[in-house]
Structure formats: C-alpha cells, structure tokens
Amino acid sequence: MSVRVVPVGTAALLAEVADAVAATGLAEWARARGVPATEIVPGACTVLFDGVTDPAGVAAALREWSPGDVPPPGRVVELPVRYDGADLGQVAERWGTDAEGVIARHTALELTSAFCGFAPGFAYLAGLPRELQVPRLATPRTRVPAGSVAIAGEWCGVYPTASPGGWLLLGTTDAALWDPLADPPALLAPGTRVRFRRA
Amino acid sequence: MLEVLTAGVLTTVQDHGRVGWAHLGVPRAGALDRPAADLANRLVGNPPGAAVLETVLGGLVLRNRGPGRWAALTGASGPEVRWWPSGGELRVAAPATGVRTYLAVAGGVAVEPVLGSRSTDTLAWVGPSRVVDGALLPLGAPVGEPSPLDVPRTPRLEALRIVAGPRADWFAPDALDRLCATTWTVQADSDRVGLRLAGPPLERARSGELPSEGMVLGAVQVPPDGQPVVFLADHPPTGGYPVLGVVHPADLWWCAQRRPGDAVRLRRAPVAPRG
Numbered sequence: 001m002s003v004r005v006v007p008v009g010t011a012a013l014l015a016e017v018a019d020a021v022a023a024t025g026l027a028e029w030a031r032a033r034g035v036p037a038t039e040i041v042p043g044a045c046t047v048l049f050d051g052v053t054d055p056a057g058v059a060a061a062l063r064e065w066s067p068g069d070v071p072p073p074g075r076v077v078e079l080p081v082r083y084d085g086a087d088l089g090q091v092a093e094r095w096g097t098d099a100e101g102v103i104a105r106h107t108a109l110e111l112t113s114a115f116c117g118f119a120p121g122f123a124y125l126a127g128l129p130r131e132l133q134v135p136r137l138a139t140p141r142t143r144v145p146a147g148s149v150a151i152a153g154e155w156c157g158v159y160p161t162a163s164p165g166g167w168l169l170l171g172t173t174d175a176a177l178w179d180p181l182a183d184p185p186a187l188l189a190p191g192t193r194v195r196f197r198r199a
Numbered sequence: 200m201l202e203v204l205t206a207g208v209l210t211t212v213q214d215h216g217r218v219g220w221a222h223l224g225v226p227r228a229g230a231l232d233r234p235a236a237d238l239a240n241r242l243v244g245n246p247p248g249a250a251v252l253e254t255v256l257g258g259l260v261l262r263n264r265g266p267g268r269w270a271a272l273t274g275a276s277g278p279e280v281r282w283w284p285s286g287g288e289l290r291v292a293a294p295a296t297g298v299r300t301y302l303a304v305a306g307g308v309a310v311e312p313v314l315g316s317r318s319t320d321t322l323a324w325v326g327p328s329r330v331v332d333g334a335l336l337p338l339g340a341p342v343g344e345p346s347p348l349d350v351p352r353t354p355r356l357e358a359l360r361i362v363a364g365p366r367a368d369w370f371a372p373d374a375l376d377r378l379c380a381t382t383w384t385v386q387a388d389s390d391r392v393g394l395r396l397a398g399p400p401l402e403r404a405r406s407g408e409l410p411s412e413g414m415v416l417g418a419v420q421v422p423p424d425g426q427p428v429v430f431l432a433d434h435p436p437t438g439g440y441p442v443l444g445v446v447h448p449a450d451l452w453w454c455a456q457r458r459p460g461d462a463v464r465l466r467r468a469p470v471a472p473r474g
Contacts, residue, residue: 006365009445012415014365027222039221041413043437048413050221116224117411117437120323124411161323180313180325186223 002067005059012050015062020114020126020154023047024190026062027115028071035061042115042190044124074112074191077175079158080199081106081149085169087137091151094134105132106170106196111156113192121160121178123188128156140166147172149196158188173199200264201304203334207258207291210330211319211391212308213301214250217326220314221436225325227416228318229432231391231455232299234352235274239303242271242280244343249307250317252330254300257293261302262286265338269305269345275456276300278348297456305341321391322433358466359429359450364419366409366441371402374443378419378427379465386426387459391433393420394454396463400425401443414438417446419465429454 003026004016017023020042027042030049035058038051052058083103085091092102111125128151136152141164144150148159150167159165160177177187188194203210213236216229230236230253240249252259256275263283270283275297283289283304291300310317310327319326330336363375371377383396401421414420418430420440429446431454446454447468457463 008365008415008442009362009417009448011448014412038218039413039436041221041436043412044410046410046412048221048415050413050415051218115411115437116222117435118224120220120224120325122224184223185220185225185314190222 003062003065005062007055008048011052011055012048013052013055013058013062015047015049017045017047018067019045020124021112022067024112024114025067025069025071026065028191029065029069030062033061043117044115071191074193076193076195077187078195078197079149079173079175081171081173081196082199083171085148085150085171087168088170091134091168091170095132102170103198107198109156109196111194113188113190113194115190116186116188119160119163121186121188122157123186123190123192123194125156125188125194126154128154134168136166137168140164144169145172147174147177149173200338201308201336202262202264203330203332203336204260204262204288205258206330206332206334208255210252210254210259211321212250212310212327212330212336213253213318214316215248216318216432217314217316217320221413224323224436225314226320226322226433226436228316228320228326230301230318231432232274232301232452234452235299236301236303238278239271239273239301240307241346242273242278242348243269243303243305244341244345245303245305245307246342249303249339250310252302252308254291254302255298257291259291259300259302261289263289264335268338268341271303272300273303274299274301280345280348298458299455304338305345306339309337309339320433322435356450356453358464359453360447360468361419361444361465362447362468364442364444367443369403369405369409369441370421370443371404374401375467377401378443379467381464383427383463383465385457385459385461385463389457389459391431393428393430393434394457394463396427396429398426401427403441409439409441411437411439414442415445417448417451418442419444419446431455
C-alpha cells in the first residue's frame with residue numbers, strides 16, 4: 001500500500017508515505033480533491049490531516065492516492081544570495097572544494113519546498129544530493145540572522161527571521177520570505193521550486 | 200476604546216485562533232482556556248469567536264475611554280459580569296487559583312485581524328503584538344444582550360484523559376502506563392506553547408531522530424530528556440519528537456490553568472472520544 005494511515009487523537013490522521021516528495025504530492029492531491037480537514041500539513045515523510053470529523057471517510061479517500069499522482073510542477077522562485085555565510089569554509093571542506101566550488105554547486109541546484117515548520121515561512125527544501133549533505137552543528141547558534149541560507153542533513157532552508165539555529169550557513173538573501181499580507185504569506189510554500197543565484 | 204494602564208505579566212488578544220495556516224508554519228494560537236473565553240463572550244452578548252483579553256495572573260488595569268459597556272471576567276477569576284461605566288477603571292486582581300483570566304467586553308476587541316484571526320501567537324509572534332502599558336485597544340459595536348450566568352464548571356479534573364499517540368511504539372511498552380501511573384509536576388517554563396511536566400523520565404524503545412511531522416493540539420510530545428510536554432495553542436505546527444499520547448480536547452482548558460508546582464495526572468480514556 002502506498003499510504004499508511006494512523007489516528008492522532010480523535011480528530012486527526014497521520015498519513016505515512018515514502019519520502020518528502022510523496023508527502024508534498026499527497027498534500028497537494030488532498031487539497032485539490034477537497035479532502036475535508038481544517039489543516040493539511042505535510043512533513044518529512046507524512047501528511048497530517050487535522051480537524052477531521054469523519055476519520056474513516058478521510059482514511060478511505062487517502063487510499064485512493066498513489067505515488068504516481070505527481071502534482072504539476074510548482075512555480076519557480078529564484079533567490080539572490082550573498083555567499084558570505086559563516087560556515088562556507090566548513091561546507092567547502094566537506095564538499096571537497098573551495099568557496100567558489102560551493103557557490104557553483106549550490107547555484108546549480110533546483111530544490112523543492114517540501115514542508116514548512118520551525119517558524120512561519122521556514123521551508124524545508126528537498127533535493128540536496130546525498131554527497132552534499134552535511135550534519136548540523138554540534139552546538140546550535142543562539143542567533144542566526146534573518147535571511148540566512150543554510151543546509152543540514154538532507155535539507156536546505158532560509159531563516160525568515162532571526163532565531164536560534166544549528167544549520168550550516170552558506171550566505172544571506174534579502175528576499176521577503178514571510179509577509180502575512182501577501183498571498184501566499186510564505187514565499188516558499190510547499191511545492192514551490194527554488195533556485196539560487198549569486199547576488 | 201480601552202486604555203491599558205498596566206499590562207501585567209502577559210496580556211494578549213485571543214479569539215478562536217488561526218485555522219488553515221499550519222502548512223506554512225503558523226501556530227494556531229487562540230484562547231488557551233477556550234470554554235472560559237466563550238463564557239466571557241456569552242455573558243456580554245458577544246458571538247463565541249469574538250476577541251477577548253487573556254491575562255496571566257493579576258495586574259492588568261484598564262480604563263474605558265468610550266461609552267459604558269458590559270464586561271465579564273472568567274477563567275482564573277470570576278465568573279462575573281459587570282457594567283463598565285465610561286471613564287471607569289477595571290483591575291484584574293491576582294487569582295487565588297489558576298493562571299489565566301479572560302476579559303470580554305461587549306463588542307469585542309477590534310484590533311486588525313492577521314490571517315483571519317485576532318489572536319497573538321507567542322511562539323512566532325504572528326498576529327497583533329502583545330498588549331503593553333499605554334496601548335489603546337479598539338472595540339467593536341455591541342451586538343447582543345448579556346446572558347445570565349449558568350452553572351460554573353467543576354474547578355478540577357481528576358486526571359487528563361489521553362489516548363495513545365501515533366508514535367507510542369517509539370517508547371518502552373509500558374511507557375503509556377507509566378505516563379498514567381505518575382503524578383507529574385508542572386514546570387515553571389510552561390507557557391502557551393505547552394504544559395511542561397517533570398517526573399521520572401519516560402524511556403524510548405527506539406533511538407534516532409523522528410523525521411519532522413505535523414503536530415496536533417494536546418499532543419504529548421516526549422523530547423530526549425523523557426519529560427513530557429502537552430502541546431497547547433501556540434505549539435509548533437511540525438515537530439521532531441515522538442508523540443506518546445494525545446490529551447482529550449475537552450480537558451485542555453485545565454492545562455491552561457495549572458501553576459508551576461501543581462500536580463497533574465493522566466488516565467487513558469476508556470473509549471476513543473469524539474472531539
């Protein structure tokens with residue numbers, strides 16, 4: 001079966017799928033189908049359906065989804081980045097290159113926003129090849145500046161506001177990642193494709 | 200218009216919270232003791248989702264800078280309803296028990312909504328800013344007549360009802376029983392994000408990191424230190440620690456009124472309740 005559904009309390013279901021791409025796909029599929037839930041929240045390899053009044057009905061509907069139901073490609077956002085991050089040297093070392101090499105590889109990627117969390121508008125961007133994945137810092141920084149472009153594990157992310165954080169910093173962007181008056185308020189809503197260019 | 204003379208420890212505007220934005224990382228927010236907020240609104244003739252003030256302990260002092268209106272205090276204080284004359288001062292005294300008092304004023308607090316709600320989220324500070332000394336709070340037009348006070352609720356629960364959570368299998372087989380057999384103590388860093396409990400640590404059966412997943416209101420999340428946290432209205436929409444149980448939604452108001460050092464017990468709900 002392509003999706004396993006487990007209850008969460010009495011009014012929510014967690015659908016487990018293979019990976020982040022499947023989670024984003026299922027969430028978009030369910031939204032387009034009007035699956036009745038007040039919140040449809042993709043995670044790293046799950047989708048939470050919250051505010052569900054008919055769990056059995058929703059579970060049955062979700063079983064109609066298959067990983068082959070690939071959503072149409074999302075819009076593309078290009079983020080200008082100043083590659084001045086505090087961890088650029090460390091990342092270069094781990095990638096077996098120099099700062100220019102990090103910039104060349106990072107600007108060659110196309111990543112996809114899989115899910116948001118941690119802070120409003122903070123998107124977990126999927127698609128970092130295995131050989132570019134680096135562990136998070138052993139000791140998180142107490143303050144990461146707003147606009148920081150960072151990587152950790154299989155993810156790349158951009159901090160919408162200054163906050164504590166343990167990801168490795170590549171650079172900074174001036175793009176407005178979170179604006180409650182914009183539609184959508186998050187620039188990198190799930191499904192958005194993201195490219196980086198040197199500012 | 201209300202003038203805030205003294206804001207107290209923490210005063211925020213709250214309604215029923217922000218629905219439909221969790222996928223963008225926005226916490227739900229909303230009154231932590233929702234039945235108390237609803238009662239306050241009913242007492243002054245407001246619809247259930249009208250914005251009220253939620254204030255922690257005592258110290259909030261306000262002046263009514265407009266025409267006289269009905270006002271109600273519920274939660275840790277009250278319940279009581281009174282006529283608030285023009286120019287009059289209203290003071291929330293330190294409650295004998297409980298934490299959060301709700302003040303509803305006829306017409307509701309009419310600050311500008313953000314993403315469909317007037318609630319302040321204290322995790323990411325989405326919504327109106329917290330209420331500070333000197334702030335002026337606009338009010339809406341009164342729409343209804345005050346209702347009589349009905350029977351006050353039972354002030355205490357024997358135990359919070361829980362059902363097994365989606366990641367109960369990440370813990371030792373007896374973890375849920377131990378969660379229910381322990382008398383937990385409310386920690387001082389409990390807030391609108393969660394009721395943090397202290398006691399003998401709950402042990403994991405599985406090591407490693409849980410990939411981030413969506414979290415629900417009332418989720419009992421257990422970080423590596425084994426000390427459970429009951430997620431309340433400002434909880435992060437996604438999280439990476441496993442959820443051992445989920446508290447019945449109808450019991451969450453009680454979490455909003457527990458003080459540091461208070462004892463908390465949990466028990467398994469006999470049947471899966473509909474919330």
